[in-house]
Amino acid sequence: MLEVVPVKSFKDNYVWTLRKAMHAAVVDPGEAQPVLDYLAREKLELAAILATHHHPDHVGGIAQLLQKYRVPVYGPRNEPIATLTHPVSEGDTVTIAALGVSFLVLDIPGHTRAHIAYYGAGALFCGDTLFACGCGRLFEGTAEQMFKSLGKLRALPDDTKVYCGHEYTLANIGFARNVEPQNAALAARENRDRRLSEAGKPTLPSTMREEKATNPFLRCTEPAVVESVNKYLGTRVSDPVRVFPAIREWKNRS
Numbered sequence: 438m439l440e441v442v443p444v445k446s447f448k449d450n451y452v453w454t455l456r457k458a459m460h461a462a463v464v465d466p467g468e469a470q471p472v473l474d475y476l477a478r479e480k481l482e483l484a485a486i487l488a489t490h491h492h493p494d495h496v497g498g499i500a501q502l503l504q505k506y507r508v509p510v511y512g513p514r515n516e517p518i519a520t521l522t523h524p525v526s527e528g529d530t531v532t533i534a535a536l537g538v539s540f541l542v543l544d545i546p547g548h549t550r551a552h553i554a555y556y557g558a559g560a561l562f563c564g565d566t567l568f569a570c571g572c573g574r575l576f577e578g579t580a581e582q583m584f585k586s587l588g589k590l591r592a593l594p595d596d597t598k599v600y601c602g603h604e605y606t607l608a609n610i611g612f613a614r615n616v617e618p619q620n621a622a623l624a625a626r627e628n629r630d631r632r633l634s635e636a637g638k639p640t641l642p643s644t645m646r647e648e649k650a651t652n653p654f655l656r657c658t659e660p661a662v663v664e665s666v667n668k669y670l671g672t673r674v675s676d677p678v679r680v681f682p683a684i685r686e687w688k689n690r691s
C-alpha cells in the first residue's frame with residue numbers, strides 16, 4: 438500500500454510525500470530543504486514531483502530538488518511554472534512506476550486559473566482548492582468556477598482521503614460552527630481535531646465523507662446552511678450557486 442507522509446514546510450504547508458520501499462514522490466514542495474532532509478533521513482530516492490498550482494509556497498522548492506534529482510515534474514498545463522517537465526490537465530494520467538501508482542488529473546480552477554488535483558489509490562491531492570472544512574480563496578477564478586470544481590471533488594467516493602495543502606482545519610471549523618452551530622458531526626470533528634492539534638499532530642488527511650458532513654462549502658443545499666447564509670445576507674437566496682459565494686465572502690470577512 439502507498440504510504441503518504443506529511444513533511445512540514447513554512448508555517449502551515451504540508452509537502453505530501455508518497456513513499457514505497459526506497460522510492461518517494463512529493464506533492465507541492467514549496468521549499469526544498471525539509472524535503473531533502475526527510476529523503477536523506479529515510480534513505481529515499483525521489484522519483485517524481487507533482488504540483489497542483491503555481492503559488493510559490495507550492496512550487497518554490499522544485500528547482501533546488503531538481504539540482505539533486507533529475508525527475509519528472511508534473512503540474513498544471515496552463516499555469517506559469519518554469520520547472521515543469523510534464524504539463525498535465527483534466528483527463529491525463531500521471532503514472533509513477535517506482536511507486537506503482539497512477540493518478541487521474543482533474544481540472545479544479547478557482548483558487549488559481551488552472552489549478553489541478555491528482556486522484557488515485559483512494560487519495561486526493563487537492564492543493565489549495567478543497568481544505569479540511571473549508572476551501573481556498575478565489576485569487577484568479579470566479580466563485581462559479583470554484584463551486585463547480587468543489588462539486589467535481591465532492592462526487593469522488595466517500596472514503597477518498599483528502600490531502601490538502603495547508604493545516605487550516607481548526608480555524609476553518611471555527612467558521613463552520615458559526616454557519617452550522619447545530620451540526621453534531623462538526624462538533625465531534627472539532628473535539629477530535631483540537632486534540633490532534635494540541636498533540637502536535639496533523640488533522641489531515643480527512644475523508645470526503647467527513648467533508649460532505651461538515652464542510653459548509655460542500656453543503657450549500659443544506660437547509661441549515663442556507664438559513665444561516667440568508668441571515669448573513671439579509672435576503673433570501675437558495676440557489677447553491679448564490680449560496681456558495683456568500684459563504685466565501687462571509688468567511689473572508691470573519
Ligand SMILES: [Zn+2]
Nearest residue numbers: 490492548565
Ligand atoms: Zn495557493
